Amino acid sequence: MPILIRPETMERITTPAQAERFIDETIADVRTQVGDRNVLLALSGGVDSSVVAALFIKAIGKQLVCVHVNHGLLRKGEPEQVIRVFQDEMDANLIYVNATDRFLDKLAGVSDPETKRKIIGSTFIDVFAEEARKLSDVTFLAQGTIWPDILESEHGIKAHHNAGGLPEDLKFELVEPVRILFKDEVRVVGKALGLPDNMVYRQPFPGPGLGVRCLGAITRDRLEAVRESDAILREEFANAGLAGKVWQYFTIVPDFKSVGIKDGKRVDEWPVILRAVNTRDAMTATVENVPFELLSRITDRITHEVKGVNRVLYDLTPKPTGTIEWE
Ligand code: XMP
Numbered sequence: 001m002p003i004l005i006r007p008e009t010m011e012r013i014t015t016p017a018q019a020e021r022f023i024d025e026t027i028a029d030v031r032t033q034v035g036d037r038n039v040l041l042a043l044s045g046g047v048d049s050s051v052v053a054a055l056f057i058k059a060i061g062k063q064l065v066c067v068h069v070n071h072g073l074l075r076k077g078e079p080e081q082v083i084r085v086f087q088d089e090m091d092a093n094l095i096y097v098n099a100t101d102r103f104l105d106k107l108a109g110v111s112d113p114e115t116k117r118k119i120i121g122s123t124f125i126d127v128f129a130e131e132a133r134k135l136s137d138v139t140f141l142a143q144g145t146i147w148p149d150i151l152e153s154e155h156g157i158k159a160h161h162n163a164g165g166l167p168e169d170l171k172f173e174l175v176e177p178v179r180i181l182f183k184d185e186v187r188v189v190g191k192a193l194g195l196p197d198n199m200v201y202r203q204p205f206p207g208p209g210l211g212v213r214c215l216g217a218i219t220r221d222r223l224e225a226v227r228e229s230d231a232i233l234r235e236e237f238a239n240a241g242l243a244g245k246v247w248q249y250f251t252i253v254p255d256f257k258s259v260g261i262k263d264g265k266r267v268d269e270w271p272v273i274l275r276a277v278n279t280r281d282a283m284t285a286t287v288e289n290v291p292f293e294l295l296s297r298i299t300d301r302i303t304h305e306v307k308g309v310n311r312v313l314y315d316l317t318p319k320p321t322g323t324i325e326w327e
Helices: 016-034 047-063 078-089 100-107 113-134 147-152 183-192 220-239 292-305
Strands: 038-042 064-070 093-098 138-142 173-175 248-252 258-262 265-278 309-314
Touching: 016 047, 016 173, 016 183, 038 047, 047 064, 047 078, 047 093, 047 138, 047 183, 064 078, 064 113, 078 093, 093 113, 100 113, 220 248, 220 265, 220 292, 258 309, 265 292, 292 309
Parallel strands: 038 064, 038 138, 064 093, 138 173, 265 309
Antiparallel strands: 248 265, 258 265
């Protein structure tokens, strides 16, 4: 696709009709550019890569090869949803790689946050590159780059062109069909493409996933406690009508225990920390005023349903002085 720059006069996509027009034009562009060649996409299940996948599936069907890498740090139900939506419902050419053991084995015993991030990032590239090498005849790499990514990239528009940090032997042409869209426009397009609401209106989720919320060295049991408590928090927020209202909410499990009582016995178990914040740009954030009854209900469920947890805490710290994630 030619390098596109968002024209200053371009109207913001806010309606289904505008989204349909964008979809039709993009499909025509993709067909012209790609012809009968094949396109590869790393499909995380986030809104940007999901919209790109849905656009390409409409445009070129099985010429798109989606690779979904499960690094074991996804939220409860996410890999299953990617398979259901793209493979079962859209009949996509989807390669699902469950690399959980590989990631968790590499992360075992590693407690430094930056080192954890680097291991997750480099292992992701390794796994994706291995899958890419198995495929012959792929010309293009699709990416869900959006306009703010271009604006924020350090050296501006030209320097943005690194194909996801892939090794030298993998040379693809980049296709970035949503690169001139803002996030809210990507969501409108995603909705028009028929993607489910919980994919289209998904709260932000860091690339290293639950790995940044399982503090210190990640263990499988504590990671499960993060995943299960996060699922309970999301379910309770949805039931209370807070799901689309609060900007970001999640749980954290630190790597220490405290004494508690369960079934009349003293038990050393982890605390779960709840975080729920509102922000415009993630540079500063305020804490959501969650009703006490809801906090009590979530506490009750987490302490009874999540293995190894005996306390629940609510983080009252705005950003600054706290960051949104703990790490
Ligand atoms: P902090 O913790 O710096 O987070 O206040 C600000 C926002 O960024 C998200 N975040 C990430 N998003 N990749 C992402 O796409 C990442 O590696 C990453 N790390 C943090 C965080 O969830 C919050 O919304």
